[in-house]
Amino acid sequence: MNIAIYIRVSTDEQVQGFSIDVQKERLSAFCTSQGWDDPKLYIDDGYTGTNMNRPALKRLIRHIEESKIDTVIVYKLDRLGRKQKDVLHLLEDVFDKNNVAFKSATEPFDTGTSLGKAMIGILAVFAQLERDMIIERTTSGRRQRTGKGMWYGGRLAFGYEWNKDAQMLEVKPEEAHIVREIFKKYLNGESRLSIAEWAAKRTKSRKFDHSIIREILSRVLYTGKLINAGEVVEGNHEPIIDIETWEAVQAETTRRKDGGSPVGEYLLTGLLVCGVCGGNIVHVKRITNRAGRQYVYELYACKKQHVRKKDRAGESCTLGYYRREKVEQFVIDEIRKLSVSSSRVKEVIDKKQSIEPDANIRTNLQSKLDSVVSGIENLYDAIQTGAVKASAISDRLSKLEEERESIQLQLDEIEVAPVYRDYKIVHKRMKEFNKAWPFLTEPEQKRMLRSVVTHVVLNKDEDHEVIWNAT
Incomplete structure (x- = not known):
């Protein structure tokens, strides 16, 4: 049997x-x-x-x-x-x-x-x-924990670690830096695949592909909030990004389609947010005929106002319609104002810096690098003294070398990358932007614009607002 x-x-x-x-x-x-x-x-x-x-x-x-x-x-x-x-x-x-x-x-x-x-x-x-x-x-049990602002468990989000004693999530500075860059790169028009390739070279603590980047970009947890029974509630953990950046990313994600151009067809595609209801802005084209001539009007409007009522489940908005060329010119003019006013640039920087955490990223990375280098040296010493065979620890050495390289790459970037929190540097950058703008191609203008603007809020009576990327 x-x-x-x-x-x-x-x-x-x-x-x-x-x-x-x-x-x-x-x-x-x-x-x-x-x-x-x-x-x-x-x-x-x-x-x-x-x-x-x-x-x-x-x-x-x-x-x-x-x-x-x-x-x-x-x-x-x-x-x-x-x-x-x-x-x-x-x-x-x-x-x-x-x-x-x-x-x-x-x-x-x-x-x-x-x-x-x-x-x-x-x-x-x-x-x-x-x-x-x-x-x-x-x-x-999960709903009870979340209702108290406590993380409900599961796989830890990249950028956080679990403090068992305090029973709360804590920010890992070196990973949080990568998370912020992921959000910034996405808003600057980069694809999820290119961002994943960039992130994979800078840390070995998590494997990255386009689906992991998509998950990171969609998690409201990074704003210090949690999801409880479908509702967004305040968490007791420190945010890594601000809610405005997260909302801009969600609008950008809604706009993008797999395989399509991340930057979009129009200059401000993916950057516009409704100031009345927080909804997405859509491009509207209207054609009228008068006196035997055809007139084409290109407008921006809130999706909840423009889309037919039966398709928006009763939701409504009263933002109104705004000429596309006027909105785009408004944004360009705002950039030019910053290019001629250093005091205005300083106001933008001070406002942005007041809401962003000042983490000791370099110190933490250097400490981590020292630990990895020490581990590598100890393994080589063990080989030289005959305590272990090289073949027995080759895999371990290889992983440590890869980790050392990724940490060093992050340190090098922090060392050489311009820090735009100095308002004089930002002012200089805006002047260069203004000077180069007329000579750029349309795709170059789109990418350059996204390097200085996080999103644009359309408000009633054309009282629009530009949210700057001043970091």
């Missing part, structure tokens, strides 16, 4: 007596008591029972279909699955269909009798009930 032992344990169940070794020991003893020799082991270590996407289970099903298994043994029914429909599918469509018996070592039933089949159905119901109750308790 060909016996299969199926063992499953999720990560959380390791501490609850369901460990791999415990199940293996008891199931092996059970097989011995039944006179079954050499059972085949199928082990899913660290896999949840809420779905059937488990490698050992898939292999077991394949072997059953190939008639290599006569009986399947589990420690407990819920090891097979936590969902009733999954358990019944395995019993009816896999085991029964292929004449394979099923037994539980701790529960008094098997599929060889009608009563056993009925018991399995009942226990499968309770297994799912237990799962649903766990989900309900977890959801309730």
